[in-house]
Amino acid sequence: MKTINTIIKDSAVGTLNIFYKYAVICLFSGIVITAISLLTFMLTNMSYVSASFNF
Numbered sequence: 001m002k003t004i005n006t007i008i009k010d011s012a013v014g015t016l017n018i019f020y021k022y023a024v025i026c027l028f029s030g031i032v033i034t035a036i037s038l039l040t041f042m043l044t045n046m047s048y049v050s051a052s053f054n055f
Contacts, residue, residue: 042049
């Protein structure tokens with residue numbers, strides 16, 4: 001079973017500098033967390049969202 005470090009090492013991110021590597025990982029995880037939180041907000045407040053966008 002691959003660990004996160006071996007996946008990073010085998011990918012294109014693994015060839016970058018250590019600071020750039022963690023910057024890319026933090027940026028990607030921030031985008032994923034934002035997308036999940038927006039989806040959760042839309043699903044829990046569907047009446048508010050549909051009234052705002054006139055769905």
